[in-house]
Amino acid sequence: MLEFEIVKNEKHSKARLGRLKLARGVLDTPVFMPVGTTGCVKTLYHETVRNIGYQLILANTYHLHLQPGEEVLDSFGGIHNFSSWDRNILTDSGGFQVFSLSNLRKIKDEGVTFHSHIDGSIHKFTPESVVRTQGIIGSNIAMCLDVCSDPKVTRKDAVRHMEVTHDWASRSLAELGKLRNDGGKAPDNLFGIIQGAFCEDLRKQSAEYISSLPFDGIAIGGLSVGESHEDFIRYLSYTVNYVDNSRPLYVMGIGSPLYMLKAVENGIDMFDCVQPTRVARHGLLYTKDGVMNITKAKYRNDTHPISDGCSCTLCRNYSRGYLRHLFKAGETFAGTLASEHNLTFFYDFMRNVRESIEQDRFLEFEREFLDNFRTSPL
């Protein structure tokens, strides 16, 4: 079982501080995880990611299965050896990518068949195969295969998706046990995933069922899939009422300050998102005042750094005007500088969140931050 200690519960909300002990380092929660699809956060040296302070990144089982594939990963002895990232790696199960990237998704009881988004070839994931693959990857935290529903799903399909997710959850645990008994390659930890779309009764049922199984942690899936901001908050805060919160709680795929704050407020400990690095490559920079589009003409002659007091390479050495120039000139290095900045912003942001919990002033921090951070909910 995963070592997870709840260090403090905040007085005025469900927010909490935790400590998560993983094989490659101890983490303070709430924690944000950058996405490094293939064991590498896009455009950045590992050293840069580590120096910011990140101890845990997320890699994608779906992508790693397609490229380089299990055979190569196995021959290298897993992703840490393969990618040379020496800290922790959480792998998602591929359930979400099958939902979002593939133009085919055929769900049967046995597993899911899908098209590769790279070459259209046909692949199949089963809950068992996905646990085995994450074992080969050498994942420090693996996720169960689940079925993610569209926000516009019918109730009938939502029920079916939840039931399949539950069946796969118990089969995932069985496969993990089998691997461990047989001395096979098993991931260090396995998290279950709650589904249930946007139906309160299903959410409750799923939260209770997943909590009843001996997972190392629990993820709330099927959120941030295109629903309204109000629905995200409503179904998140509803669902957490029925979750065993002695274990680490994880909301997958969220990466806007607003969503992260709402998640922390509801006792969530972990998040991941491609957002800060993806938008960085398009010239969008996070600051305490909102998201800055550096490609705008008004920054042409601007000699200031992006953010005063930010410790990233960009803010220490480069002006807004030069970063704008690099984007206009199509230099991919612009994306490197911007990615380092946004990940530094997110790291500092989470540190401030933790500090405010420590001081029992999380709600005040949240209000102040959101008042300042004027932007569409990026």
Place this chain on the structure above:
Amino acid sequence: MLEFEIVKNEKHSKARLGRLKLARGVLDTPVFMPVGTTGCVKTLYHETVRNIGYQLILANTYHLHLQPGEEVLDSFGGIHNFSSWDRNILTDSGGFQVFSLSNLRKIKDEGVTFHSHIDGSIHKFTPESVVRTQGIIGSNIAMCLDVCSDPKVTRKDAVRHMEVTHDWASRSLAELGKLRNDGGKAPDNLFGIIQGAFCEDLRKQSAEYISSLPFDGIAIGGLSVGESHEDFIRYLSYTVNYVDNSRPLYVMGIGSPLYMLKAVENGIDMFDCVQPTRVARHGLLYTKDGVMNITKAKYRNDTHPISDGCSCTLCRNYSRGYLRHLFKAGETFAGTLASEHNLTFFYDFMRNVRESIEQDRFLEFEREFLDNFRTSPL
């Protein structure tokens, strides 16, 4: 006048060691200069370039004129402030880019009119404007505007190109003098450029004429423009006979080990080329055994570094198999790692060249290197 000291002449060739004192650091020659078109070597942090050992990079007047333009550069107080590269910068004059990138090149006595390769807009360079622009850039070594000839040029055009180049050379010096007298922004140093296409008498005439003018250094232009390898060596070794070699000698746009060795053998002190960084972004890695195409299937499971003993981040931390994977997955970071490697290879290569000159065994080094380095002349 530029401080340039010839430290040693090799016993068995024209190869020599020199020391070049520039405003932002002293350089040992022969030296290779990476290209950083807009003040930034593509995909790399300045720190990475400096840590390899580079003290001088080349930026392009043509590109900087088009983007961000003189007004922005001036408002930042030049390229060093703008880009935050704190070592030396040599700027080419744009003559070569007008020749190679623009689909219009209208040469008149006054100057050259050309189309921007970005948006097709019409621009004009004169020898005077180009010196002024390089002054605004704050170039540590500026180059004269010249007219580069196609290898298949008629003799009549070759004569005309040379004559215009000569006229522009003296006008460039006059403009520099005027800027200095008037307290305007002037580049630190100005190099003249020899033309004369592939005609021995013109090459001799141009070498003597450019040598007769008080330039800080002399470049041999119009080579490596598509001529055969034999012609490159023939016209280079012919031209250097008529050059004042007490000044630093520069061959522009060469960056293959073979060409660089032949240039060193003929007493050349400086080279630049986009080659090592451009090919890096396509998965081509320099090693002492030749150029390795890392995207080939045979590297799929290869756990070795690119080169044993190489000090770059790639060779210290990553395997061939992982680099191949990054290229196959379309990660631009693959180009970052490969660029750092190739620039490290070129830096180490030039250090070995200098060491062999020091030991009077340059020709032996050249033979051994080329015997080992089996490849098409990349």
